[in-house]
Amino acid sequence: MSEVLKELKYLESHEWARVEDDGKVSVGITDFAQHALGDIVYVDLPEAGDEVTAGESFCEIESVKSVSGVYSPATGTVAEVNEALLDSPELINEDPYGSWLIKIENAELSDALLDSEGYEAVLENEEQ
């Protein structure tokens, strides 16, 4: 069973969002997502200053076998990207909730975000 953190918000497409103390929104992929992708070997991150839109893909994550789009849980501007992932994309496999991809400022959260219970229900369906 995949790990789900209580304090985060989730998209059905397996992204997590955390509203930081400074109001920025950190975004990553869930434990379920990293497991489904397998060994991650490349992350195509956007650049600081890029605009992202809730529900739209802002980045591609490639595992040995496949490519997946990552969908934004908020509309806003990319404030920071996690450059450590460019050289060590496997960090996402090792610590999916510690490995944020981007931080969004002036963020307006998506209406589609689920709390941890809602996301666990999604996983229950997927894992059946």
Added chain:
Amino acid sequence: MELKTPLYDEHVLLGGTIVPFAGYLLPVQYPTGVIKEHMAVREKAGLFDVSHMGEITFKGETALASLNHILTNDYTNMKVGRVRYGVMLNENGGVIDDLIVYKFADDYYFVVVNASNRHKDYEHMKKNILPGTVIEDISDTLSQVALQGPASFEIMGRLLDEGDIPKKYYTAKEHVVIDGMDCIISYTGYTGEKGFEIYTANENARKLWNLLLDTGKDLGLIPCGLGARDTLRLEAAMPLYGHEMDDTITPLETGLDFGVKMNKEEFIGKDALVKKGEPMIKRVGLEVVGRGILREHQDVLSGDVKVGHTTSGTFCPYLKKAVAMALIDKEHAAIGTELTVDVRGRKIAAKVIDLPFYTAEK
């Protein structure tokens, strides 16, 4: 509907992620993951279920003549116990399949073909064999496992007398008995690493699989899925049907000259190859310059002009770099040529490098 190999339940027990492949349900990876499985084969050993592969026997006085007529290679001076690669062409010189041929007697050959081409191959063979040759598709009775990696020899040595283990690459022994199971032991593989491919009757498959896993466990042997099989063969630049070749590509265009004997009197497709002359395209290796991963079926460009396409691409776990094989116009195929690849709209810089990407130490 997908078929299950006799090892299906073992894959499920081992936690394999099961996917449909070539009409079979097979594990793409186990919980270890593709990278660890890939590295196990390069450094220790891995065990693969390749029971989906097709096996067709050629028997009779004219079996050799039939093979020489249907396949591009020359099997004339082959000794019993030898294995030889070959390509089967249509009349236009396009590849129907690539395969390997085992000689077990002057009138008995054993041919291993790609699972997805098995029925088409059999039909083509049946139509083109000479009188006096009898062929039979025995795929449904046989299982095959591949034990690959440097520790394979020690593992086999624990199970067999020295004399029962083939000593030379591309040789095989028939009727070798492992713990009561009648096996063909073949010193071949599809990983770029040394190792064995072992064929046995379906009813032995689970026992053989578990015996091998138990025997090699302390040497680092782990089960490996199709994901690692693909990254391993790609890293070793071994061609795969449907990628580096198909019925529109000639074996000369995709660099399989070593398996095409143009000095043989005749074989199906030879006239077309002669007529086409020197191939205009070449199979090359590409290495990403900078960041990005190349995949199959992406356009390769020189400036803004399309000069070819990628046929397979991935991140190579052992070499730790992103590479692809590509079929490109000959004039852009020189080592060091700088090209770009269209990766879903992004232009990724790549340069032509030598094949194979990886060669095992001898």
